[in-house]
Amino acid sequence: xxxxxxxxxxxxxxxxxxxxxxxxxxxxxxxxxxxxxxxxxxxxxxxxxxxxxxxxxxxxxxxxxxxxxxxxxxxxxxxxxxxxxxxxxxxxxxxxxxxxxxxxxxxxxxxxxxxxxxxxxxxxxxxxxxxxxxxxxxxxxxxxxxxxxxxxxxxxxxxxxxxxxxxxxxxxxxxxxxxxxxxxxxxxxxxxxxxxxxxxxxxxxxxxxxxxxxxxxxxxxxxxxxxxxxxxx
Numbered sequence: 001x002x003x004x005x006x007x008x009x010x011x012x013x014x015x016x017x018x019x020x021x022x023x024x025x026x027x028x029x030x031x032x033x034x035x036x037x038x039x040x041x042x043x044x045x046x047x048x049x050x051x052x053x054x055x056x057x058x059x060x061x062x063x064x065x066x067x068x069x070x071x072x073x074x075x076x077x078x079x080x081x082x083x084x085x086x087x088x089x090x091x092x093x094x095x096x097x098x099x100x101x102x103x104x105x106x107x108x109x110x111x112x113x114x115x116x117x118x119x120x121x122x123x124x125x126x127x128x129x130x131x132x133x134x135x136x137x138x139x140x141x142x143x144x145x146x147x148x149x150x151x152x153x154x155x156x157x158x159x160x161x162x163x164x165x166x167x168x169x170x171x172x173x174x175x176x177x178x179x180x181x182x183x184x185x186x187x188x189x190x191x192x193x194x195x196x197x198x199x200x201x202x203x204x205x206x207x208x209x210x211x212x213x214x215x216x217x218x219x220x221x222x223x224x225x226x227x228x229x230x231x232x233x
Contacts, residue, residue: 019045020135021065025055025081026097027073031120035068042128044135052076052084060089064142066115066134068127071098071105079105082112091141093134097122148214154200155215162199165192169205170212 022039024046026032032048039046049055052073067085071078082094096109099120106117115137116130158166161182168178175193179186202208 018063019043020138021045021047021061021063022131023047023049023055023065023067023092024069025049025052025067025073025078026070027051028070031070031097038124038127039131042131044131052078052081055081056084061092062142064135064138065091066093066095066131066138068095068097068131071096071109072100079108079112082109082114086112091138091145093137095127095130095134097127151200151211151214155211157199158196162192162196165189166196166200166208166212169193169196170209 022035022042022044024032024035024039026035026048027050029050032050036046036048047058049058053076055067056076069078069081073081076084078096078098085092093115094109094113095116095118096106096114097118097120098105109117115134116126118127118130155163164182165178168181173181175186175189179189182189196202197208200208200211202211
């Protein structure tokens with residue numbers, strides 16, 4: 001059986017269960033097998049890899065997940081893998097395990113965002129606690145990401161004029177000022193404002209302002225324009 005096909009099926013099956021996923025990357029088969037039993041016991045879904053590249057070849061999961069990662073791997077090591085997934089999988093906490101624990105590497109791993117660094121043999125209860133905390137962190141990150149994706153989609157559904165009016169409304173400008181600046185009537189401003197509110201599903205001006213602030217925060221943190229354009233505050 002082709003290894004990649006097997007891993008693809010295991011990954012898809014893990015997502016279909018709806019259970020939190022624990023990815024394990026360790027080149028020691030005995031470690032993988034013992035971790036698989038422990039993860040099953042914790043009512044999570046284990047997905048096992050013997051190399052960093054096998055893990056990278058899998059699609060990003062859409063359920064809470066974490067990565068239990070050996071620091072010493074052939075080819076791409078654990079610290080290098082941590083660097084590679086820092087941007088495209090920020091919602092996936094990493095728990096490092098190693099048989100060769102040392103202070104410089106643990107410091108580097110923790111500074112780069114690892115949630116735990118355990119030296120083999122580790123206490124099962126400590127690992128399970130770290131996995132539970134990691135899944136909660138992943139769940140919160142996924143919820144925030146899904147909310148922001150929905151917000152960007154709603155903003156992108158606005159027409160250019162509606163985006164323009166929304167930007168001026170959240171900046172605190174009166175309808176008559178917006179009308180004068182855009183050379184349109186106040187009635188037209190009110191119409192665009194109403195459509196923007198409905199499409200954004202904002203129940204009040206205050207909520208629309210919060211939405212604009214969230215879109216701008218995303219824009220500023222990524223260096224890209226939110227959705228179809230930036231909301232100028």
